[in-house]
Amino acid sequence: MTLVDPGPVFAALADPTRRSVLTRLAADGAASATALARELPVTRQAVVQHLAVLDAAGLTRAHRHGREVRHEVRPEALTGAARWMTTIARQWDDRLSAIAAIAEEPRADDARSE
């Protein structure tokens, strides 16, 4: 099991247009930059740039379909980032439990008087 580096994934998803692109690709399947630009309120050039960021984060990949380059979702990176978040959350749960245990244990001077 490998854990992806979440930085690029979170950075990629921080932009609302990229989230729209990803949502569109996830819902309706592979599409070209030209097709995406028709559906979204941005230029084709902007879509191409956003797709490059999504590609670099491992969230999408491009493949040639005839004369067109189409882009599709790769869900693995998203799953990886979610798993990474879960792992970090568990680590904090462990630390909070440790803080609670220490705060709740009898103080040293109390223990001596027992």
Next chain:
Amino acid sequence: MEDSIVRETVVAAPVQRVWEVLTQAEYVGRWFGADKAEIDLRPGGSFVMTWAEHGVGLARVERVEEPTPSSPGLFSFRWAVEPGLEPKPGEETLVEFTLAEKGDGTLLRVVESGFSKLDRPAEKQEWHRERNVDGWRQVLEAVAGHFTG
């Protein structure tokens, strides 16, 4: 996807006691699972944790607001993602603890944020990965178990 992790727990101890455990070096080493911890407890102060296995983890204290009867406590620091690195933009996350009275106990909440701003070259991310794999978690569990068991 959210760029932060929020966890909380209720501690059966007074706010002041939880504040001590949270901020005093002798306790921090224990709950962080570090062999040694040093904190200069003021904004901008250095916060150093030493692990025999991983090296030295560096953080910088951001805010220190001791709880009072009328206000909740707040302790936050910027934490470098790898040992030996100074915390700085692109290589740190922000960890923020808040403490508030809840009944006879304390509501302790932690928020770690800034994951989308991490920007480490891939070839330098070894420890960052290692920090998140199960081996590391087992160390923490062992430590947590030691205190609760």
